[in-house]
Amino acid sequence: MSPLTAGDQAVRHFIYRHFVEHARAPSKVETADHFGFEEKEAERVYLRLHGGNFIFLNPGTTEIRMAHPFSCIATAFRVRANGQAYFANCAWDMFGIPAALGMDAEIELHCADCAQPYRLEIRNGRPAPLSGLVHFLLPFSDWYEDLIFT
């Protein structure tokens, strides 16, 4: 992972704060307007952040798909916290959102195996109920080969 410039770091943090406050990623125009630069520069920063695995862009575009653990698209993992309803990328990331926020949360999900709906909570910093498993199909060494599949 290459080190970030101060400017790229500021954009990375802006993207995350925007997600926290609005439950969605900022558009390139919103990012450009916030920092007072051109949309093309926002695209260049997004591409560098993508290259460093700080965010994930939809393939072939400069549109943000993931700012891990947040998802820009609807998924089977919905996390209610901070007065917002966020989508997580996967079963692990549904825990990643309250972990990142440092907040309790209510989680609604559909089991990837049986498609049954489930509810989990993070209360006082711990999960409940404790029944269930989180399955990782790919070994860590393969996680970043195809993040959508992962």
Add this chain to the structure above:
Amino acid sequence: MRRGAALNIEQAWDLALGWYRDRLDPDFAGRSAGDIRAIFSRLGLTGPFWAVV
């Protein structure tokens, strides 16, 4: 056929805490391979599946 690995709910939560608790920090700058190994190791996630290469 891949079998993968399964974590129980507490393990998955603890992994999420280790991985994401500093993600919103303005200074978060990613993780080195050593950082990742340390997170996995603390949770007992060892072996080829969790190997950081």
